[in-house]
Amino acid sequence: MSSRSTSVIPGFGLTLGYTLVYLSLLVLIPLGALFLKTTELSWAQFIAIVSAPRVLAALKLSFGTAFAAAVLNGVIGTLLAWVLVRYRFPGRKIIEAMIDLPFALPTAVAGIALTALYAPNGPIGQLATDLGFKIAYSPLGITLALTFVTLPFVVRTLQPVLADIPREVEEAAACLGARPLQVVRHVLLPALLPAWLTGFALAFARGVGEYGSVIFIAGNMPMKTEILPLLIMVKLDQYDYAGATAIGVLMLTVSFILLLAINLLQRRIAHG
Amino acid sequence: MSIEVRDVNKRFGQFQALQAIDLHIQSGELVALLGPSGCGKTSLLRIIAGLETPDSGSIVLHGEDVSSRDVRDRNVGFVFQHYALFRHMTVFDNVAFGLRMKPKKLRPSEAVIAAKVHELLNLVQLDWLADRYPEQLSGGQRQRIALARALAVEPEVLLLDEPFGALDAKVRKELRRWLARLHEDVHLTSVFVTHDQEEAMEVADRIVVMNKGVIEQIGTPAQVYANPASEFVYHFLGDANRLQLDEQRSVLFRPHEVRLSREPQADFLAGEVHGIRPLGALTRVTLRLAGHHEPIEAEVGHDHPGLVGLGRGERLYFQPVPSAQAQPSAG
Amino acid sequence: MTTASLPVSADARATTTRRGKQTARRLLIGAAWLTFALFLLLPLLIVLGEAFKQGVGTFFTAILEPDALAALKLTLLAVGISVPLNLVFGVAAAWCVSKYEFRGKSLLVTLIDLPFSVSPVIAGLIYVLLFGAQGYFGEWLSDRDIQIVFAVPGIILATLFVTVPFVARELIPLMQEQGSTEEEAARLLGASGWQMFWHITLPNIKWGLIYGVVLCTARAMGEFGAVSVVSGHIRGLTNTLPLHVEILYNEYNHVAAFSVASLLLALALVILLLKQWSESRIARLKTGAQP
Numbered sequence: 020m021s022s023r024s025t026s027v028i029p030g031f032g033l034t035l036g037y038t039l040v041y042l043s044l045l046v047l048i049p050l051g052a053l054f055l056k057t058t059e060l061s062w063a064q065f066i067a068i069v070s071a072p073r074v075l076a077a078l079k080l081s082f083g084t085a086f087a088a089a090v091l092n093g094v095i096g097t098l099l100a101w102v103l104v105r106y107r108f109p110g111r112k113i114i115e116a117m118i119d120l121p122f123a124l125p126t127a128v129a130g131i132a133l134t135a136l137y138a139p140n141g142p143i144g145q146l147a148t149d150l151g152f153k154i155a156y157s158p159l160g161i162t163l164a165l166t167f168v169t170l171p172f173v174v175r176t177l178q179p180v181l182a183d184i185p186r187e188v189e190e191a192a193a194c195l196g197a198r199p200l201q202v203v204r205h206v207l208l209p210a211l212l213p214a215w216l217t218g219f220a221l222a223f224a225r226g227v228g229e230y231g232s233v234i235f236i237a238g239n240m241p242m243k244t245e246i247l248p249l250l251i252m253v254k255l256d257q258y259d260y261a262g263a264t265a266i267g268v269l270m271l272t273v274s275f276i277l278l279l280a281i282n283l284l285q286r287r288i289a290h291g
Numbered sequence: 292m293s294i295e296v297r298d299v300n301k302r303f304g305q306f307q308a309l310q311a312i313d314l315h316i317q318s319g320e321l322v323a324l325l326g327p328s329g330c331g332k333t334s335l336l337r338i339i340a341g342l343e344t345p346d347s348g349s350i351v352l353h354g355e356d357v358s359s360r361d362v363r364d365r366n367v368g369f370v371f372q373h374y375a376l377f378r379h380m381t382v383f384d385n386v387a388f389g390l391r392m393k394p395k396k397l398r399p400s401e402a403v404i405a406a407k408v409h410e411l412l413n414l415v416q417l418d419w420l421a422d423r424y425p426e427q428l429s430g431g432q433r434q435r436i437a438l439a440r441a442l443a444v445e446p447e448v449l450l451l452d453e454p455f456g457a458l459d460a461k462v463r464k465e466l467r468r469w470l471a472r473l474h475e476d477v478h479l480t481s482v483f484v485t486h487d488q489e490e491a492m493e494v495a496d497r498i499v500v501m502n503k504g505v506i507e508q509i510g511t512p513a514q515v516y517a518n519p520a521s522e523f524v525y526h527f528l529g530d531a532n533r534l535q536l537d538e539q540r541s542v543l544f545r546p547h548e549v550r551l552s553r554e555p556q557a558d559f560l561a562g563e564v565h566g567i568r569p570l571g572a573l574t575r576v577t578l579r580l581a582g583h584h585e586p587i588e589a590e591v592g593h594d595h596p597g598l599v600g601l602g603r604g605e606r607l608y609f610q611p612v613p614s615a616q617a618q619p620s621a622g
Numbered sequence: 623m624t625t626a627s628l629p630v631s632a633d634a635r636a637t638t639t640r641r642g643k644q645t646a647r648r649l650l651i652g653a654a655w656l657t658f659a660l661f662l663l664l665p666l667l668i669v670l671g672e673a674f675k676q677g678v679g680t681f682f683t684a685i686l687e688p689d690a691l692a693a694l695k696l697t698l699l700a701v702g703i704s705v706p707l708n709l710v711f712g713v714a715a716a717w718c719v720s721k722y723e724f725r726g727k728s729l730l731v732t733l734i735d736l737p738f739s740v741s742p743v744i745a746g747l748i749y750v751l752l753f754g755a756q757g758y759f760g761e762w763l764s765d766r767d768i769q770i771v772f773a774v775p776g777i778i779l780a781t782l783f784v785t786v787p788f789v790a791r792e793l794i795p796l797m798q799e800q801g802s803t804e805e806e807a808a809r810l811l812g813a814s815g816w817q818m819f820w821h822i823t824l825p826n827i828k829w830g831l832i833y834g835v836v837l838c839t840a841r842a843m844g845e846f847g848a849v850s851v852v853s854g855h856i857r858g859l860t861n862t863l864p865l866h867v868e869i870l871y872n873e874y875n876h877v878a879a880f881s882v883a884s885l886l887l888a889l890a891l892v893i894l895l896l897k898q899w900s901e902s903r904i905a906r907l908k909t910g911a912q913p
Contacts, residue, residue: 027341027342027343027362027805027806027809028721028722028802028805028806028809028815028818029815030717030718030721030815030819031718031721031722031724033714034714034715034717034718035718035722035724037710037711037714038711038714038715038718038730038734039730041711041714042733042734042786045779045782045783045786046733046736046737046783046786047733048752049748049749049751049752049783050736050740050748052748052751052752052757052758053744053747053748053751055758056751095657095661098650098653098654098657099654099657099658101650102650102651102653102654103654106647106650106651108651110655114654114655114658116894116895116898117658117662117663117894118662119894119897120662120666120890120894121662122837122840122841123840123844123890123891123893123894123897124844124886124887124890125843125844125845125846125863125864125867125883125886125890126844126846126847126864127844127846127864127865127867127868127883128669128844128864128867128883128886128887128890129665131669131867131871131879131880131883132665132666132668132669132883133665135668135669135672135876135880136664136665136668141668142664142668143664166661167661167662167665170661170662199642199643199646221738224738224739225738227741228739228740228741228742228743228744228847229741229742229847230741230742230743230846230847230850231742231844231846231847231850231864235868235871247741248741248742248743248744248847249743251741251743251744251747252743252850252851255747255750255851258756260750260751260754260756263747264747264751267741267743267744267747270741270744271740271741271744274739275739278739340810341810342806342810362806362809362810363809363810363811363812363813363814367810368810369806369807369810371803371806371807373803375803375804375806375807376804376807377804377807377808377821377822377825378804378826379825379826388808388811388813388821389811389812392808392811392812392813392814392817392821393812440807440811441810441811443811444811444812
């Protein structure tokens, strides 16, 4: 019964055709143009652009802060998902509804709000200054901004999986003599890991490409706090299309390799 | 309306779902397609309905080849295993759906539709549920609504996919007797799919036993039970014991085809009582035989003299008395 | 959380475990509240605080100023075009993916999701490469006096790109879960393809559709990076609301920037409410679904 017949339910040709044409016109052909444009560069030129110190610094910063934000989300996202699924407590519904705020809030708004919060004269920024470090206009500020915009990913991918693990599994493990931490390590973590990695990968991919929330808080100092998407913007403002394109291709390539690696890791966990 | 299936073949990828199926169903008959899961019975039903296209072969309804006809023009009523009631519509709207979908020229007025729907809901004895939604109904009620919905368009053939499969045992029994009575009243050519031999025996005029995409046997319940065409049919239609007589020969017999005795008798075999289970009118005795791997199950009347004071571990003598014709003719 | 490793009675150990669980529960809930307050609530409050720092009057001046209204209009236009187009696309894509088996299906699903893994800045860049003055179609377009990049069409294209997957993504799992038997039943009862779609499929996917549209609207309304690349940043002409916020902010007109930002925040909260509402309807549909 899982087989679907093509004769009874009409519309296969129409919907598939429309889907392919729409995707091609809007997504595939334009993305193709990006790669076509890079072919105008020789290999040596391409390498020269993407290995410029400023590009490498931005590359390190973008992927580094996106990674840090994804890890941080991995921790607080797990905490939030766990608490929202397992406990009933006052205010739970509010937190549950507000988790998606970062997806609903325009990133530019998030950007200026976080800057106001973490800048040296902001409420938290001041506190940090008193303690002798700075948040805004540093990689830490970028990481926090990325953590904000990608916060829902880990929570939302973990929630359904957590809800599907019956409490009986934990109780059964406890009956077999497992201590609470052993239950977490041997029962919960293995069950959650694939979903956790999915959430991590989504947050990471979004973080690498994120622009709006970061540029306000980053300070945008070349070599120090300049992210890759901003560097593309800078090149575009200088009408350096080839440079912008090369960085774009670099960014897409590195992202895809990393996502592929995460995907492979996930499969190994699922089958191993 | 007769149904003819001519040399139908169907494959799903590497899997041969149906192989050279030929079947003729008389007008007004109630036929069961019986077999284990994966035997192709549901595929065959869906092909008759037009929900699936065979790779080759044809479907002939009342002498007319409908193989190339669209599913909506075949005029078959179909009841899905999980009923497929429209979850966002009331019971009334579900039953009215087929009438409302008719082309404008043929569509009855709302008053006629309402009368027809209530007539059908009365037929399935659920008129009082007209305003409910499917999620508010029990399984048995959904089943009957699905049937009313299928009958609304006055089909010439009624097809039911595991009509009682999703119901609990008691409702199941009630409903299948009800369906058999309903069939006597409406007398619609009907085909239903089931994996439950008891259900097929109780309800159907004829049974089509299927296995691995082929038809093993077609016949009345009495025929297939008394003269199984193959060992598969023999086993599928009821519990069976196999007694190895020597290296080559073995005998098949059903649990009730046995004589029991506390005393040794000529041609009786000895066994050790392993379990005694009263099943109402019958009592099942499980016997273990020396040098025999499988235990033998015997069912006798609960008042059988041999049972008086019988306990586990005791010795009991038995003689298989299989009816001669019941031995499968092949395989 | 720890149990003594010394030999203790089972009773005592159970009590310790229970007490440990209670403490853990309180700690975790406390930590969740703290995280929520710090990461989500505080940014929200600071937007409102900054916006109304100089009173309600300046707030209204900022959001009723002509450039702000023009930006609002452009944002609504971008939303009004991209959401319906991606809605139709989403339904078509979900239809072919969920109702049929065909080769390359998983590749197609990956392609549908592709815009999510492309940086918005790159999304803008590709249209500049195609339609910009030095782009592949630049000359052809300028000969005909058509401007796409640094004009409204570019903004709409960029918005379309980043919001392509939203509706499809919500509908595909929903429709796969619902299966096709209701559609088959409708066909057997004589419904035509369109009748089946309108009377059976659409009512069944309605809430998932609304959910997808809500998410799509949120992103279309708030998109910044992609739009920033293709916008000419011309006040009153090619500025969307988020871009307007940026301009005000960069001009150190913080109160006005936060005023417009709080308008967007209010829209975001409305979107969250709508999302919550459609989600609860989907949940109800699922629990009410037939076994």
